[in-house]
Amino acid sequence: MDRRRVEWHGLRPFHLGRLCGDARGRRRRTGAQRDDTYRLVCGAFDLDAERGRDFGTKIGVAADRCYGDYKELIAMEAGREDGVEVVSIATPNFTHYEITKACLEAGLHVICEKPLFFTVAECDEVAKLAEEKGLIVGVSYGFTGHPLVHQMAAMVRKGMLGEIRIVDMQYSHGFNSGDDVGAGEAVKWRTNPKTAGPTFVLGDIGTHLYYLSEVVLPHLKIEKLLCDRKAFIPTRAPLEDHATVLMHYDNGARGRLWVSSVDAGNMGSQRYRFVGSKASIEWSDAHPDQLIYEVQGEPNRILHHGMPYLEEESLAADRMGALHTEGLGDSWANIYLWIAQAIDAKRRGDEAFLRSHHYPGIKAGTGGVRWLENCVRSADAGAAWIDFK
Known part of the structure; x- marks a missing residue:
């Protein structure tokens, strides 16, 4: 029996927010939504706010939830009952540390691109913060889902x-x-x-x-x-x-x-x-x-x-299955699924599951x-x- 899939059955999707340097990243976005483990509800989709809003509405995100930057996203989503719960960060490297910290401080789980940060000292600081907040930091090592x-x-x-x-x-x-x-x-x-x-x-x-x-x-x-x-x-x-x-x-x-x-x-x-x-x-x-x-x-x-x-x-x-060819989209979907299961376990306080569960987390990023x-x-x-x- 596939333990990783069974653990997820019957749970509602997490509300996902997406932060991008430009309006690309289809394999990550579709990978996240593949198993209905996340529902894309908001984002800052481009450094050009107008271009990002245009892109966001075309993929089904409400115009009033297409934000200019991560600070606006965090502030505006905080007051919503259906607000964002997990943020996917696919912005240039130099922004990862600042955005990840801000999301964790706001009580949001994070899935961040690699390399995670510039220094091990930054990784250690964020790992401590995530532990204090009871939150998961996942890292997008998408090829290891094969x-x-x-x-x-x-x-x-x-x-x-x-x-x-x-x-x-x-x-x-x-x-x-x-x-x-x-x-x-x-x-x-x-x-x-x-x-x-x-x-x-x-x-x-x-x-x-x-x-x-x-x-x-x-x-x-x-x-x-x-x-x-x-x-x-x-x-x-x-x-x-x-x-x-x-x-x-x-x-x-x-x-x-x-x-x-x-x-x-x-x-x-x-x-x-x-x-x-x-x-x-x-x-x-x-x-x-x-x-x-x-x-x-x-x-x-x-x-x-x-x-x-x-x-x-x-x-x-x-x-x-053996008759059909797997691809990168399937690998990315596995990574996002495994991170979602880690987030769910963290929320439930199931530390035993987390100790045995495979997913690319803050330790892998560090x-x-x-x-x-x-x-x-x-x-x-x-x-x-x-x-x-």
Whole structure:
């Protein structure tokens, strides 16, 4: 029985508010509404208030609940009996900390984009505030809702790979291969340290790799790290559009992670390979319904999502069944569902459920920021090996 779904049945949807830097983010919005776990009731949908109001009304939000900014949203919704309960934050990085704090102070749960904040100190402060308020902070690590990600985690946990020796991960695309002349606002703020923070591609896409590896390999901890980063487009410096990170884990395993937005011709893909002493597994979001399982001395196998030979954790996250292909929208829907279940459990005071329930929360967001801090420290030291702190 799918515990994660059963726990939700019969409960009313949370009232969701959406904060965006521009009127996009369809996969997040539709993912949130997929299971009727949230009902979109208000938002500040664009830095341009008029454009945001036009967008909001077109997707069914009442005009008087399309606000100019998050401060207006919080103030106006506070007096409503049907007011917002959860706020989804998909604004530029530099606003995450300020908006999250304001929402928590107003008694609202938060689902925030990654990287969560600029520093671990900010994460720790917000984690303390959320605990004091009895609220949940979820983080939009949307790729880890894929069923076969949890199949990999189960296989590692059961010892099917043996002792993990090698971790190899890649997330690259070519959409920033040219210079930024005439680039849109979404590119400009991501390559500006004041608005993006201390990294570009490491924070924008590298944190997805890091968190997914944490889901699959929760028992491995990084001891040392080396980060080499470069801006192939000079105007992006000191931020990087390409980076390689080498990692030493506490069991002796070795890791390599590389990210790039100047991988010319690549339309965007992630690849993960985890190698153990007995076998290896490999998964890519380009083929999310297939997992390659290679046992030393045996024929290679391709495992398909939704099949009864998979582990319970994978089947519990499956939405389509084996005959139909799952996609990113299904993965995002799982993430929002799992966060909704965490919010519900927090409201009911069910701490036992929260301790056993999987969802990307404040701890996951803090872990990503900690990893970024170490990457920057290594890169700024001339791509030096550093102790992971």
